[in-house]
Amino acid sequence: MTIVPLPDAPGTAEHLCLALANSVVTLPGGQQLDELDSPMNATAWLVGHGLAPHGTGLLEYCQLQLTDLRRKLRAVLLAHAEGTAPDPDSLEGINRALSAVPSAALLRYSPDEGLNRVASHPLTQIVDHAMAQIAEDAAALLTGPDAARIARCASEPCDRLMVRTHGRRQWCSARCGARQRANRAYARKKGSAPAPDILA
Numbered sequence: 001m002t003i004v005p006l007p008d009a010p011g012t013a014e015h016l017c018l019a020l021a022n023s024v025v026t027l028p029g030g031q032q033l034d035e036l037d038s039p040m041n042a043t044a045w046l047v048g049h050g051l052a053p054h055g056t057g058l059l060e061y062c063q064l065q066l067t068d069l070r071r072k073l074r075a076v077l078l079a080h081a082e083g084t085a086p087d088p089d090s091l092e093g094i095n096r097a098l099s100a101v102p103s104a105a106l107l108r109y110s111p112d113e114g115l116n117r118v119a120s121h122p123l124t125q126i127v128d129h130a131m132a133q134i135a136e137d138a139a140a141l142l143t144g145p146d147a148a149r150i151a152r153c154a155s156e157p158c159d160r161l162m163v164r165t166h167g168r169r170q171w172c173s174a175r176c177g178a179r180q181r182a183n184r185a186y187a188r189k190k191g192s193a194p195a196p197d198i199l200a
């Protein structure tokens, strides 16, 4: 099946944290579309969002760091959208990313070279820096003037997150809105039976 990419959910272009949160989406039929499903794709995502220079090649370890932050970010954003308390582990993960901004090269000593300054692994620095920027954006969004408009798309099974642009708009895209309307029309016709995913 060819999957046509969805247009960005509202707020995604302005917020790195939503871009990361929405890099995995559940499609009608239940399958997941994951933009970070390999080190190569995770690299392309970072480069595409201006978070890593061209020519970067992520290792699997870095990809897993990024998907781990995404999981925690989604948990905190969803809890916020539902008006519940975030789980401490997810909050802690965001705070770790916030505070892991690479610092200056450290002072080391070796008998051969004496004192010298060594930067940590450059690739790790790129990923740490990217994650710090994403976490910073999340912290600002979740405590800023738009916090009350953070919502999950209301068109099941879509689980994208967004900043609602209009008070009544409950879905992330025209496609999700159309599916929701079709589902409602089908439900009205057939009682409470769920509609098939005719617009999948």
Ligand SMILES: [Zn+2]
Pocket (backbone or CB within 6 Å): 153, 154, 155, 158, 159, 160, 171, 172, 173, 176
């Ligand atoms: Zn949606």
